[in-house]
Amino acid sequence: MTTHIGPHPTRRLILQGAVTVALIGLGNLPYAPARAAANDKYPEEAFKQKSEADAIKALYGKTAEPSDKVKLDAPEIAENGAVVPISVTTTLDKVTSISFFVAENPNALAASYKIPDGTMPVVANRLKMAKTTNVVAIVEADGKLFSAAKEVKVTVGGCGG
Amino acid sequence: MAIRRRDFLKGSAVAAVSLGLPRLARSAEAASIYDIERFGNARILHLTDTHAQLNPVYFREPGVNIGIGEMAGRPPHLVARAFLERFGIRPDSADAYAFTCVEFEKSAARFGRLGGFAHLKTLIDRLRNDVGEKRAVLVDGGDLWQGTGLANVMQGRDMVEVANLLGIEAMTGHWEFTYGEEVLRENLAHFKGEFLAQNVFLTEEAAFNDAPAFDKATGRVFKPSIIKELGGHRVAIIGQAFPYVPIAHPKRFTPNWSFGIREEELQKHVDALRGNDKVDAVILLSHNGMDVDLKLASRVTGINVILGGHTHDAVPQPILVKNAGGTTLVTNAGSNGKFLGVLDLALDKGKVGDIRYHLLPVYSELLKPDPAMADLIGKLRAQHVTDWSEKIATPDRLLYRRDNFAGPVDELICAALRTELNAEIALSPGFRWGLTALSGQPLTMEDVLAETAISYPETYVQEMTGAQIKDVLEDVCDNLFNTDPYYQQGGDMVRAGGLSYACSPSNAIGNRISELKLANGKSLSANRHYKVAGWASVNAQQGAPVWDVLGKYLRSGRMMPERLGTGVTLKGVDGNPGIAG
Numbered sequence: 001m002t003t004h005i006g007p008h009p010t011r012r013l014i015l016q017g018a019v020t021v022a023l024i025g026l027g028n029l030p031y032a033p034a035r036a037a038a039n040d041k042y043p044e045e046a047f048k049q050k051s052e053a054d055a056i057k058a059l060y061g062k063t064a065e066p067s068d069k070v071k072l073d074a075p076e077i078a079e080n081g082a083v084v085p086i087s088v089t090t091t092l093d094k095v096t097s098i099s100f101f102v103a104e105n106p107n108a109l110a111a112s113y114k115i116p117d118g119t120m121p122v123v124a125n126r127l128k129m130a131k132t133t134n135v136v137a138i139v140e141a142d143g144k145l146f147s148a149a150k151e152v153k154v155t156v157g158g159c160g161g
Numbered sequence: 162m163a164i165r166r167r168d169f170l171k172g173s174a175v176a177a178v179s180l181g182l183p184r185l186a187r188s189a190e191a192a193s194i195y196d197i198e199r200f201g202n203a204r205i206l207h208l209t210d211t212h213a214q215l216n217p218v219y220f221r222e223p224g225v226n227i228g229i230g231e232m233a234g235r236p237p238h239l240v241a242r243a244f245l246e247r248f249g250i251r252p253d254s255a256d257a258y259a260f261t262c263v264e265f266e267k268s269a270a271r272f273g274r275l276g277g278f279a280h281l282k283t284l285i286d287r288l289r290n291d292v293g294e295k296r297a298v299l300v301d302g303g304d305l306w307q308g309t310g311l312a313n314v315m316q317g318r319d320m321v322e323v324a325n326l327l328g329i330e331a332m333t334g335h336w337e338f339t340y341g342e343e344v345l346r347e348n349l350a351h352f353k354g355e356f357l358a359q360n361v362f363l364t365e366e367a368a369f370n371d372a373p374a375f376d377k378a379t380g381r382v383f384k385p386s387i388i389k390e391l392g393g394h395r396v397a398i399i400g401q402a403f404p405y406v407p408i409a410h411p412k413r414f415t416p417n418w419s420f421g422i423r424e425e426e427l428q429k430h431v432d433a434l435r436g437n438d439k440v441d442a443v444i445l446l447s448h449n450g451m452d453v454d455l456k457l458a459s460r461v462t463g464i465n466v467i468l469g470g471h472t473h474d475a476v477p478q479p480i481l482v483k484n485a486g487g488t489t490l491v492t493n494a495g496s497n498g499k500f501l502g503v504l505d506l507a508l509d510k511g512k513v514g515d516i517r518y519h520l521l522p523v524y525s526e527l528l529k530p531d532p533a534m535a536d537l538i539g540k541l542r543a544q545h546v547t548d549w550s551e552k553i554a555t556p557d558r559l560l561y562r563r564d565n566f567a568g569p570v571d572e573l574i575c576a577a578l579r580t581e582l583n584a585e586i587a588l589s590p591g592f593r594w595g596l597t598a599l600s601g602q603p604l605t606m607e608d609v610l611a612e613t614a615i616s617y618p619e620t621y622v623q624e625m626t627g628a629q630i631k632d633v634l635e636d637v638c639d640n641l642f643n644t645d646p647y648y649q650q651g652g653d654m655v656r657a658g659g660l661s662y663a664c665s666p667s668n669a670i671g672n673r674i675s676e677l678k679l680a681n682g683k684s685l686s687a688n689r690h691y692k693v694a695g696w697a698s699v700n701a702q703q704g705a706p707v708w709d710v711l712g713k714y715l716r717s718g719r720m721m722p723e724r725l726g727t728g729v730t731l732k733g734v735d736g737n738p739g740i741a742g
Contacts, residue, residue, distance in 0.1 A: 075421050076647045079407045085365075132670065153648050156636045157408050157699045 046109050052101045052136060055109040056145075059099060064138050064145035067092070072137040072148040078129060081154040087124035088148070092141035095121035099140075104133035129154050194527070195284060197291065200505040200517045202392030204297040205444060206285055207502035208329070209470030209494045211301075212308025212336075212594040213320050214611075215538045217274035217525035219597040220497045221561040222475060224262045227731075227739035228452075229666050230644035234738050237451045237474030237493060243738035248477045259499060259522035260475050262741060266559055269599060276498025276523050278323050279530030279538060284501060284523060285327065286531065296392045300331045302470035302494070303402065303448040306348070307336035308594045310610030310708075311545055316340045319541045321348050326537055330354045331387055335403035335448045335471060339616045341414045357400025357446065359385035359430055360423040367417035382418055385430055394441040394508035397434040399427070399464075401447040403471060405650045411617055411699045422453065422647060424461055431463040442506060442513045444468060451493040452646035455482060462486025465513045466504060469493040472651050473563070473593045475500055479518050492518060496594065499523060549607035554715035556604060562595040562612065565641065565739075566654045566664070566729040570595055570612050574696075574707065575658025577714035582622050582704070584694035585679065586630065586660045591637070591653030606712055613696075613708045620696045620704035627685040630693065631674055634662065639670040654729075660685070661728035668733070676730070 046059035056064065074086040088098055098121060099112040105128070113123050127135065129152060136149045228238025239247050241263050250256045258268035259275060289297040305324060306317030317340055324332070331354050337345060349356050362380040363372050374382050386399040404422045407415050427445075434440045442465045447454050450472040458467055459482050466479070467489060475495030482489050494502040501521045507514035562570040571589045578587035595612040598604055625633075633655065640650040654664075663676040677685035685691070696707035704710075734740065 073425070076645075077405055077408055077650070079412070079419060079421075151648070153639075153643075155408060155640070156633060 043109075043112060046112070047107060049108060050106070052103045052108040052134075055101055055107070056099075056138065059109065059112060060138070060140065060145055062145055064147035066148065067139075067146035068148075070137060070139050070146050070148035072135065072150050074135050074150045074152050076151075077153040077155060081129045081131075084127045084129050084135075084152055084154075085124070086127055086135060086137075086152075087122070088137040088139065090121045090139045090141070090146075092121070092139055092146060094142040095139055096143075097138075097140040098123045099138045100125055100127065101136040101138070102127055102129055102133060103136065104131060105129065194524075195287065195521065197288070197503060197505075197519060199291070201507035201515065202296060203394060203396060203442075203506045203508050204288065204292045204391075205396075205398075205466075205468070205502075205504040205506070206288060206297060206299045207302065207446075207468045207492070207494050207504060208281070208299070208305075208498070209302030209448075209468070209502075210304040210473055210496040210594070211276070211278075211498040212304055212496060213306060213312035213317075214276055214308060214497045214596070215278050215311070215319075215323065215542065217277035217280060217523075218497050218499070219269055219274055219599060220276075220499055221262050221265045221559070221563065221597040222260060223563045223565070224741035225564040225566060225739065226474075227565055227642070227666055227734055227737050229642045229734075232452055232644075232646070236476050236478075236480060237472065238737075238739040240739055241741035250477070255524065256477075256522060259524070260477060265597075266599065272524060273526045275500075275525060277525050277530065278327065278498065279532075279534040280523055280525045280528040281498055281501065282327055282531035282534040283528045284521070288501075288503060289328075295390065298330050298389050298391060298396075298398070299328050300398060300444075300446050300468065301329045301333075302446055302468060303332060303334040304336050304470065304496075304594070305329075305332060306334075307339065307616075308497075308611065308614065310549055310607055310614050311542060313610065313614035313616065314545060315541075316344045316616075317348050318351070321352050322537060322541065323534070325351075325353045326534055330389070331357050331398050331400065331446060333357050333400035333402045333446050333448050335406065336615075338402070338406045338418075339410050339414050341616075342417065355387050356383055357386055357398065358383040358402040359399050359427055360404060360421060361402055362419050362423075364417055364419050372417045379426075386434065388434070388438060388440055391506075392508060394510075395439070396442045396444060396506070396508070397438065397440040398444045398446055399430060399434075401427070401445055401449055403448040403651075404453070409650050409652065411701070413701070414616070422449065422457065424457065427457075428461050428463075431461065435463055439511070441508050441511055442466075444504075447471075450646075450649065450651035451476070451491065452649055453651070454491045454493070455480060456646045458482035458489035458491050459484050461489075464489045465506075466490045466516065467492065468502060468504065470496075473497075475520060477520050479516075490516060490518070492520070494520060497596070546607060549610065550605050552603040552605055553609070553712060554604045554718075554720065555602070556598055556600055557720050558600050560598040560600075560604075562597075563593055564653070565591075566731075567656055570598075571656035572658065573714075573720075574612070574711055575656055576719075577711045578620065578694040578696070578707075579658050580719070581710045581714055582620060582694040584622055584659075584692045586625075586691055586693045587656075587658035588633070588693060588695040589656040589658070590697045591655050593651075593653055604715065606708070609708050609711050609715070613706075613711060615697060617697060617699075617702075618706040618708060619698070619702035620694060620707050620710055621698055621702040622692060622694045622704065624690045625693045626687065627677065627689055627691065628687040630660070630685065630691065631677060631687070634674045634677075635670055638664065638666070638673045642666040642673065643670070657728060661730075663730040663732055665732040666734055 473496035
């Protein structure tokens with residue numbers, strides 16, 4: 001397994017804390033070798049998309065259905081919008097990738113991880129968020145997409161009683 | 162003031178609840194409202210949000226406490242008559258005075274002040290002695306160390322001494338954190354009880370740098386719980402600190418710590434206490450706020466009772482909440498030392514048979530102050546209080562803070578900020594602590610400090626655009642009225658001076674605030690810049706402390722400007738029982 005930091009290290013998102021990482025499997029994926037070869041590339045188009053729906057389409061070419069087997073852990077209210085800790089675990093089988101989207105960030109796709117066969121599907125990340133919005137986690141399992149979402153509030157703070 | 166014992170006896174309806182049974186009202190012939198029928202084998206006494214009020218106080222409960230969504234019309238979002246009806250309290254009784262704002266001024270003259278630690282000490286000792294040795298424990302839900310000028314200059318140390326004499330065995334915190342980590346740890350070194358917080362963890366950076374923590378493996382900064390032997394059974398008490406300390410207050414006070422509700426960690430801890438430690442009961446000592454506690458009770462299993470605070474709701478009966486594992490009772494025990502929660506448990510092996518709960522108003526005129534505590538309070542106050550005893554103004558109306566949108570105390574603070582700092586608009590935080598002052602009774606600097614004493618009191622003046630001002634109002638309003646309680650922080654709406662607006666609490670964020678107008682009636686323009694004064698900023702500020710600004714304004718002989726009303730027009734909440742009729 002190799003780790004590629006995306007080709008645009010000057011992107012503000014990367015610099016200011018939202019670690020945009022793509023973990024790319026080394027092929028040998030049993031179900032679709034042709035697809036795996038295509039996915040070895042950095043998903044440049046997907047990272048460029050503004051909206052969550054467009055980014056999901058560009059990355060996967062299909063839509064996700066909500067699933068309670070995807071567990072997204074994120075704070076209700078961010079202590080620091082620049083570094084919001086999130087994590088995903090899932091009980092789904094045959095997981096091949098996990099991706100994070102922040103609906104109202106300038107570019108919705110924050111990170112996408114390839115999960116090689118035999119790897120535990122557990123991923124933690126930190127997101128930079130400018131304002132209150134949904135964080136969406138997508139798990140690709142057995143060729144299908146499953147999602148979980150949570151609103152994370154980014155507040156100006158203060159005035160607590 | 163004459164003690165009108167007969168008024169108390171006739172009016173008192175101390176609520177008691179037995180699971181599944183209707184409320185038990187005490188008869189008028191009862192010898193004392195503090196004679197509680199013996200029940201069960203363990204007693205937990207619960208204080209919360211006393212805000213360091215050493216002496217008895219006047220404190221008017223809210224006339225506006227709106228609930229939205231599922232929270233509409235259910236406790237704690239009932240005020241005045243709706244509250245009295247829900248809990249079966251007679252309108253002209255002492256309890257009506259203690260629990261609601263109904264005829265507050267008239268009743269204040271009749272029933273006097275509530276609370277005071279010397280009076281609490283007498284009551285607590287009595288309730289402990291009633292059940293005998295090793296059957297009672299006293300816990301505090303936090304906001305014990307802040308709220309007075311004395312607590313502020315002593316950084317809470319006065320309250321640690323008081324807590325030790327009172328015999329508090331476990332506490333959790335909120336404002337305690339606003340003195341910073343060093344002071345907090347120093348105070349806790351002198352505290353004889355345990356400070357509990359299952360939901361405070363080292364940040365990743367702090368853990369990496371080997372910052373001190375109770376449990377390095379989990380990163381928990383404080384001990385999460387204690388197990389107390391009561392009546393021959395094992396009772397676990399878990400602490401839940403205010404989940405949003407670094408958001409509601411300057412982050413610089415707690416840079417190494419991360420908070421949050423931490424439901425999952427809580428569930429694991431409850432399961433471990435039940436599975437490994439074989440406790441017979443689990444109590445959560447919570448500073449979440451009542452709406453958060455009610456939601457948490459529906460999702461986390463294995464907790465028998467949540468003893469709640471933070472939102473200052475004096476709720477006479479526990480609320481029963483069903484969850485996947487059974488039922489959890491949720492209480493909230495008011496503020497300022499006005500009330501003492503008494504939880505009696507009939508414990509059995511591995512379970513709680515039955516529960517009774519009383520929320521006792523602490524009528525200072527019915528309780529003899531404990532001499533040792535009175536001495537300690539006198540000694541603690543002696544150093545500073547003479548400096549603050551000068552009479553600086555006499556209010557021409559009842560001064561109180563607590564209401565969702567506005568109150569005369571904050572109108573006065575906003576008027577002082579606008580006048581003294583020469584600003585068009587003033588913003589003042591919607592705190593829920595701060596005392597009530599009766600019309601015609603002189604105010605001292607000590608009274609001013611009881612409305613303002615925090616560790617970040619600096620005022621500011623800054624330029625803000627109309628759009629920025631609206632964003633601030635929307636943001637704070639969502640902290641009150643988000644339909645998901647986990648997104649609420651538990652304070653009231655930021656107070657605005659020189660600015661009126663309409664508010665639709667039922668709408669979503671961004672769509673609640675409209676019709677913003679300056680004092681001269683002109684509409685606020687989104688792009689224009691306005692001079693805004695305020696205090697209690699989460700960013701470091703350099704201006705004079707707000708108590709000096711308010712003190713100067715009051716000394717100049719000015720009182721309130723012409724009554725403008727609240728300046729807030731409510732929309733879409735007609736008939737909500739969280740608004741006094």
